[in-house]
Amino acid sequence: xxxxxxxxxxxxxxxxxxxxxxxxxxxxxxxxxxxxxxxxxxxxxxxxxxxxxxxxxxxxxxxxxxxxxxxxxxxxxxxxxxxxxxxxxxxxxxxxxxxxxxxxx
Amino acid sequence: xxxxxxxxxxxxxxxxxxxxxxxxxxxxxxxxxxxxxxxxxxxxxxxxxxxxxxxxxxxxxxxxxxxxxxxxxxxxxxxxxxxxxxxxxxxxxxxxxxxxxxxxxxxxxxxxxxxxxxxxxx
Numbered sequence: 001x002x003x004x005x006x007x008x009x010x011x012x013x014x015x016x017x018x019x020x021x022x023x024x025x026x027x028x029x030x031x032x033x034x035x036x037x038x039x040x041x042x043x044x045x046x047x048x049x050x051x052x053x054x055x056x057x058x059x060x061x062x063x064x065x066x067x068x069x070x071x072x073x074x075x076x077x078x079x080x081x082x083x084x085x086x087x088x089x090x091x092x093x094x095x096x097x098x099x100x101x102x103x104x105x
Numbered sequence: 106x107x108x109x110x111x112x113x114x115x116x117x118x119x120x121x122x123x124x125x126x127x128x129x130x131x132x133x134x135x136x137x138x139x140x141x142x143x144x145x146x147x148x149x150x151x152x153x154x155x156x157x158x159x160x161x162x163x164x165x166x167x168x169x170x171x172x173x174x175x176x177x178x179x180x181x182x183x184x185x186x187x188x189x190x191x192x193x194x195x196x197x198x199x200x201x202x203x204x205x206x207x208x209x210x211x212x213x214x215x216x217x218x219x220x221x222x223x224x225x226x227x
Binding site for chain 1: 164
C-alpha cells in the first residue's frame with residue numbers, strides 16, 4: 001500500500017498570499033495524483049487530477065505540480081473562501097493523504 | 106443537472122446491518138465507476154469501496170472487507186452499499202462519488218453527494 005503524507009498539517013496565511021501544500025508518496029505514482037478541497041459540512045471537491053490538470057470549473061489560482069513521489073498544490077493568491085482542508089489521493093489506490101488545513105487570517 | 110443523492114443512513118446497534126443507496130441523475134450512470142467514501146466525525150476521508158461501470162470489478166477497503174459489499178443496478182441508476190456486522194468505528198458520513206473517467210476504475214472522483222450519516226451505537 002502506498003502511503004501519502006501531506007504537510008504542513010495546518011497553514012495559516014492572509015488573503016492575497018501564496019499557499020504551498022505538499023504531498024509525498026511512499027512509492028512513485030508517476031503523475032497520477034489528485035487534490036481535493038473540503039469545506040466544513042460539505043463533500044470534497046476535485047481540484048486537480050493527474051498532478052496538474054484542473055478539474056472543470058476550478059479557478060486558475062489553483063495549480064498542481066510534481067511527479068514521482070513529490071507533489072505540490074499551489075494557491076497563487078488566497079481568497080477567504082479558500083479556507084478548507086485539502087487532501088491528495090493517487091489514481092490507482094485508495095488511501096487519501098491526511099489533509100492540510102488552510103486557515104485564512 | 107449531474108448529481109448523486111445518498112440515502113439509508115441512520116442509527117443502528119452494533120452487529121446489525123444497513124443498506125445505503127445512491128441515486129444518480131443527469132449523466133449516463135452505466136459508463137462510470139462509482140465509489141463510497143466515508144468520513145468519521147472530525148476525521149479525514151477514508152475510501153470504502155469501488156465498483157466498475159458494469160459491476161464486473163469490486164474493491165473494498167481492508168477495514169470493511171468481508172462485512173460491506175458494494176453493488177449497483179444500472180437499470181435504476183442506483184448504487185448500493187450493504188453493510189453487515191456494523192461496529193462503532195463505522196460511524197461516519199458516507200459519501201457516494203462518481204469516478205472521473207468513463208469506463209475506468211481510477212480512484213479520482215468528480216461528482217459527490219452530500220452524504221448520509223451512519224451512527225453505530227447501542
